[in-house]
Amino acid sequence: MTSMTTTPALRSEADVLLTGIAGPNATLRDDQWTAIDALVNQHRRMLVVQRTGWGKSAVYFIAAKLLRERGAGASLIISPLLALMRNQVVAAQRAGIRAATLNSANMTEWEEIQGQVSRGEIDVLLVSPERLNNPGFRDEVLPNLARAVGMVVIDEAHCISDWGHDFRPDYRRIRDLLAGLGEGTPVLATTATANDRVVADVQAQLGEHTGLLRGGLDREALHLSVVKLPDTTRRPAWLATHLSQLEGSGIIYCLTVAAAEDLAQALEAAGWNVAAYTGRTEAGERERLEQALLNNELKALVATSALGMGFDKPDLGFVVHLGAPASPVSYYQQVGRAGRGTERADVILLPGAEDREIWEYFASVSFPDEQRVRQLLQVLDPEQVQSTMRLESQVDLSRSRLEQVLKVLDVDGAVRRVKGGWLSTGRPWHYDAERYAGLEKAREVEQQAMLDYENTTDCLMLFLRHQLDDSTATKPCGRCANCRGQNWESSIDPAAEQAVTERLRAPGVRVAQRRQWPSGISIKGKIKGVGAGRALGRLNDVARGPALKQMLTEKTWVPSPQWRQDEWLSRIVAVLADWDWAQRPTNVVALGAADPETTALIGRTATAIAGVGRMNFAGLLAVRPGVGEVVAQNSAYRVEALLEHWDWAGIDQLQLVPGPILLLTDLIDTGWSVTVAGSTLAERCGVEVLPLALASRG
Known part of the structure; x- marks a missing residue:
């Protein structure tokens, strides 16, 4: 670790940096300063669980700059999505913080960026979790970076935990990075969506002395509603009818790619300027659509979960779900996109008759049974590199499931990713049947909780906060449809329904x-x-x-x-x-x-x-x-x-x-x-x- 001065960082210094990020009248809150002080002055490891819009990115940018001014190396920020990286680099530059990113889209610039880091010309380096297990980055870049890094930030840290709603095996590689850090290197993990079990799991992976800063998860701008139509096939027509009552522009989430594409076409037929945004959308088109929504050129993006973490539009006016996500935690994470910078944002859930079947399908393609994993381990060789494509022809797993299993086995030390494919390490591997059974049970509990949310007559926001084990959640919000005793009308405009129906019932x-x-x-x-x-x-x-x-x-x-x-x-x-x-x-x-x-x-x-x-x-x-x-x-x-x-x-x-x-x-x-x-x-x-x-x- 680079030699640092012992001069403590002052809150006034942090306030000055904040004005560069958030504007001339911005000042740090006490809880934000608590996190910065723990990182910069105490060199601690911290887990920060705070609601969306709390200002987590401001905390780590300011801490990174204060550490640099005291002689520390560049801070490494691990972020899940390229969209998030783009937004964060711009935010950092506003505060005079020199930021760069290494990702699959700028590989030709890697050597130059790495040189800038070595020469001390970069304050913050952002990478995706997938970079941590890229053979070249893992073997050639990461060791040097770990020795010189000033701070490590793990954004959306719930992805570390397979108990979380968005587990990503690549995040487990962070354990190896933390093990190679110099003594006293501060570490910050942040998330807005973690219940008690996920918090404990993440803390255990960060280290037993990791501090916890956890706040209330109420979102005062959000007005929650559940609209249950007797005939759920009429939900597109209901949306076409009531979109005009939703202020500004927003996101309409669907559970599947097909549903998103169909709904976008139906709403277009009814005269609405919307577009589909799914896993099938090409990278360049995604960026164009994100910008169109940011500029309020669209009434809504009709999206799958492909539009999730990383999209930041403070004035997003509404989030609607056509079909319920499989857990209240996941639902809270997605509705958190709305109302960050507005006094009011409408959040509407339109559950469907097909929801449970879709949940069951996605659960069925989760981590496979032991027999299939053992079959994969048997065909892997410790000396002969095999590509994913070659392995796919030898093991009864789809490409996406095969890649997920290989990542888990890699983190567990049973296989190793190298240039050109995968090798067996020959190390024994234990199939944790008890843990996977626990995960299955947890999914079932979460699904039932989502059904309970749809049917409760109590406060909707309080329900979600309790699902996230928010200890400050004691009073009803007073804003949701249940608290107000008022919900959206179920009326549907005949002309809108005709336009939607004709499009949805177009031949085949x-x-x-x-x-x-x-x-x-x-x-x-x-x-x-x-x-x-x-x-x-x-x-x-x-x-x-x-x-x-x-x-x-x-x-x-x-x-x-x-x-x-x-x-x-x-x-x-x-x-x-x-x-x-x-x-x-x-x-x-x-x-x-x-x-x-x-x-x-x-x-x-x-x-x-x-x-x-x-x-x-x-x-x-x-x-x-x-x-x-x-x-x-x-x-x-x-x-x-x-x-x-x-x-x-x-x-x-x-x-x-x-x-x-x-x-x-x-x-x-x-x-x-x-x-x-x-x-x-x-x-x-x-x-x-x-x-x-x-x-x-x-």
Whole structure:
């Protein structure tokens, strides 16, 4: 650690720095000075749990500058999102603090920035947690940085704890960084969303002598409401009706990408200037949309959790949720985006009938069972580097789950990330079944608490604060709908509902085509012969989903000869009429399923489509006798199983006429079933295959 002067930092010095960040009339509060004093003068480790808008970033910027003025090295700030880094660099510069960031978007500048740090030209360096396990950064940069760093700041520290609502394995790498710090190096961890269990977990990882500064979590600007419509499919129309009553611009959160995209289109159809912001949104477009909302050029961003930590708009006027997050803690974190710099901000929850099913799905793709983890450890080698793509072909885990497991195993010391992939360390590894069972139980408790929030008649803000173990939460807020005894009207404007309904019920949804076979399987290269597909709708559609799910579950629908009077058959005709294919299909083939009732439904529907569309019903491609449903989600595993799933000899029995094939199935999930079956049909029959599904998963 760089030699420092012993002159204590004074509160007046900190006040001067604050004016550069927050304006000429700003002064530090006592609790903010308590944190700064502990870091700069006492060189302590501190965990600060304070509400959004409390001023946590001001604390660590000021502490970093005061430490630099006393001879300390640059402070290292670990932040979760690039958007947050961009905002923080600008804030630091306003106060005369020299800040820089190392991230995947500026790799060409890394060497120069690292040189600036070495030469003492940088006061604050911001990095993402993912950088901590980048092989080059971890092995070449981090050791030198740890020896010379003046202070370490861990922003959004609840991500350290797998008991938290937003656990990120990369954050666990921080333990290694802290272990390499010089004696007396101050450490600050900050978060607005941590209950008692998460606080204890984070403190344990920071060290037993870590101090805690915890404040009340009331947000005086927020006016909370829960609006429960009898028919939750009418929520988009309700929003289109009542958006005009919400001041300023805001965020409308959805639980899935599909729901966000559908809702954005529906609100646009009703005349609202909104845009979708999801995990599918490209990085450059995300930055453009963030700026458009900051400039009030949009009424709202319709977003998934991809727009979360790091987005800072003090005058955000409202946050609406179309569907409830799986925990009150996560909900509090997202609604905290609103009302930081306004006297009032409206927070509205519109729960949906599909919420619990979505929660269960996301829970099902969490950390896998021990058998799959052991399978991964067995295929890893201590000497042969294997890429994630190569491992994916050997282990039945999807890419996202595989990457998560590898990160956890890396932090636990069982594997090591190196240039080009992963190595086994050969160290024994313990599957903590008790902890994972505890996490599952905690999720169930949180989900029930969210349902309790929706139904409580008590103060809504007090409920959320109690969920976060806020010991200062003793009095009702007096602002929420329950406290005031007034809630939003359930009325819906007929014109808005018509515009929304027409858009949401537009003929079908597009299903993207797979273009490349997975690596490490028996077939390779580009996929040929299968075009882009269509589905009547998504199972998680806010409008069509519930009815589609019921139809596929009951499997009793029989198409009517009078197709114009048959709701489902008329929808299928509309999808076909709207399909912009290059050549109209002349054949319909039903794709058999392992379940006989599903196969019968597909066969009836395919026959009806052929009759209405004046196409040739060529027959059924049946599954092989005795073959069960393919359940593997890993692409390589799934394709290999599907190659043995159908009775390919049955292709010779199809009664085809010249021209493309419309391949009908019940449900498109990963898209591999129609791709495997369609490509084989295309190859053997020499025609294009166009998939049509009654529904898609997302």
